[in-house]
Amino acid sequence: MTEFLPLWLFAAVCVCLLFGYPVAFSLGGTALLFAGGGVLFGTFDPVFLQALPNRLFGIVGNETLIAVPLFVLMGVLLEKSKLAERLLDSMAMLFGSLRGGLGISVILVGMLMAASTGIVGATVVTMGMISLPTMLRRGYDPALATGTICATGTLGQIIPPSIALVLLGDVMSNAFQKAQLQMGIFSPKTVSVGDLFVGAIIPGLLLITLYIVYVAVVAWLQPHKAPAVPKDELIKSLNGGSLAAELIKGLVPPLLLILAVLGSILGGIATPTEAAGVGALGAAILAWLSGKLNFETLKDTVRSTTKVTAMVFMILIGASLFSLVFRGFGGEELIHEFFNQLPGGVVSAVVIVMLVMFVLGFILDFIEITFVVVPIVAPVLLAMGLDPVWLGIMMAINLQTSFLTPPFGFALFYLRGVAPPEVKTQSIYKGVIPFILIQLFVLLMLAIWPELATWLPEQVYAD
Template identity: 55%
Template sequence: MSEFLPFIMFAAVFVLLLVGYPVALTLGGVSVVFGLFTFGPDFFALLPMRLWGTMTNYVLMAVPLFIFMGVMLEKSGIAEKLLETMGLLFGRFRGGLALSVIIVGALLAASTGIVGATVVTMGLMSLPAMLKRGYQPELATGTIAASGTLGQIIPPSIVLVLLGSILNVSVGDMFIGAMIPGVLLVTAYVLYIIVMSVLQPSSMPSIPADELTAFARNRPWKTILEAFVIPLLLVLAVLGSIFAGIASPTEAAAIGAFGAMLLTLFQRKLSMSVLRSVMKETTYLTSMVFIILAGASAFSLVFRGMHGDRILADLITQANFQPELFLAIVMIGVFIAGFFIDFIEIIFIIVPVVAPVFSAFGVDLLWIGVLLAMNLQASFLTPPFGFSLFYLKGVSPREVTTGHLYRGIIPFIVIQLVMLVMIILFPEIVTWLPEQLTGR
């Protein structure tokens, strides 16, 4: 009977989450019940040490710093300036606005990594403009939602920080390994828009000539430099310091947080009220992540204390599972779980369970981490609980329906799945750059 306890606990967590109980309380509460049943009162002597180890994890200090950086940049107005400038730069082409949304989404991902803020900002700025110029609602909403979630895979990504911590992989290596997949995903989005502009030109008209002429008269190069140089400087400061080996990811996050404050000051948007608002939102988001992390730490302690990881590995070995088959099962399971639960829940519940099995198979955990990040990105887009779709629907005009959002996101989910298969078939997409830069 004891060998089934870890899986009963795992099932209990999933059932309670689907019923609607809060994630952190579910993880913590179920873990306490099963921990007492397994270890007795001694469990309460083990748990504080485990939580203290999590709270003092140096790598996880990057989470509040990256959140602060993203929220501060949201207040700076940089995103709005980028969107306006990119829209006019690409406006002469069919699909130019859609292309600008994708590129701006990639730039914001590399400088903020906050998905909700990016989707809301681009939805408020771009969606009315795209609909006004005759863009098909499905194409417009799909492009904005997919581009807004690029912060999940393009560094500095909080998802990569959390995955690196759980998989015990260097966060710097995770950032480097995710660079090429992120660039390829952006390229695939751009190619999709170009192809659709040829196949369905009526779905994405170009910007009228009079608007482009007016933009060209008003010192466009000054506007372009201001719009691009500022976020690029921050990206270079954060990612460049990591890739060059000058700073650890946590130190680079501190650089990014300070740099975001300087850029907001340069934009003349920094004030005590803005700083107070940013700190309040950062505290709220950080507390949410860490209270879930505390519950997940308790869950992991009990699961491993009941030898759940060893039992699972033995079951897979006895079933003669090949690493490829186990990987396929995990990827399909994570993708399906993304329809119903949040990416943080998946990271803290599923990943600690499967990571020891991948280690036993001798699989490169850096490769697994980037695969999981790419897979988890789809969880923001898949109905019925795709958070990017919720964010976008909340700021959409009334004529944009939920059906438009669901139909519009399908091609981008397909693109992500194709990219996922490519990374599985060609692991070098992930591993080549870290090998070149770090010699791992």
């Protein structure tokens, strides 16, 4: 019975979360209760908890995690400066005269928003508020409009610089080192956040391309679902200005910011953390140039950034305590033994992990899954010979799909909260199904051709 205590610990955490208790305290509190009971009954060695101070010091001193508040600050500043609204207006002018053009504009703007904010909830809410009313007013089918916005919002999981990839990269790096120790390999090779950023570029662009193809095909086969915007309305929206000038004002600033962040990483000029500093400074400059940077905006931005950062680090502290207790009860050995006994070997192990993470994505955010589930399963999977970059990208897209899947997908709840009352929940559910199939197709492609995720990092970091 005692050998199943790790599973009971995990189940207890899930029950606490279902009852609505805060994630960080559910993880830490449940772990402490189990550890205390284990000490009393002689099933837990308290020596494992002696590693907690070093773990906490390592979290606070982790340079990689400094990128989190900086990227959050960048995203909130861009949201407050209304750059997304101007960008959407510019893209709508460019593509609006085409059938499905407004939907394609939303996808491209959402891609840039995802690359700028890296936060799924922020992207879905922002795009829902500024683009959904416009799409509905232009005669778009509610299912197509809401599905496009939800799917585009979840790109924040995979389009770098994604906060999900920052956190996942840090956890995957530790898991890779642990896997090497288990295999008795002492190699200088490491995996970093930059590796995941570069590895996510091709899968991310593939997703965006397939989204655009889907919207274009729907507009071609069923024009009434994605009508073109009349040219006289587009001309009127220019207010006597030129299209080129509007595009430059709306498109160039966020593009320059994204190129500065990603270009500095890809060019080897800056680490992801340093690039996050570049992004935060660039977003502040853009907000200032747009006339939106004042004391009130700065105060709201700092408050929002502090809340998100505090939440992330509190969850990380609770997850560290949970993982120590889980290991103290022999959880790692239990998982390792289970995977090794599976028929089908590493393929079965990956399928089961992906299914479990997919289901957990209904009740847990990516932060909790990254800090709780990935440290448990990743070392075992990597010890079975999997590439850490490929595994990280697979996990990110898998969670992205989970956040989009009815009836519990987080993206659906975010959009439901800002959608007009006349938009039915069934329309939102119906609209996301084609995009879910697209993401599953990309996952299948990654499973068949891992080079989609691993080739570019090998080229960039060839030296």
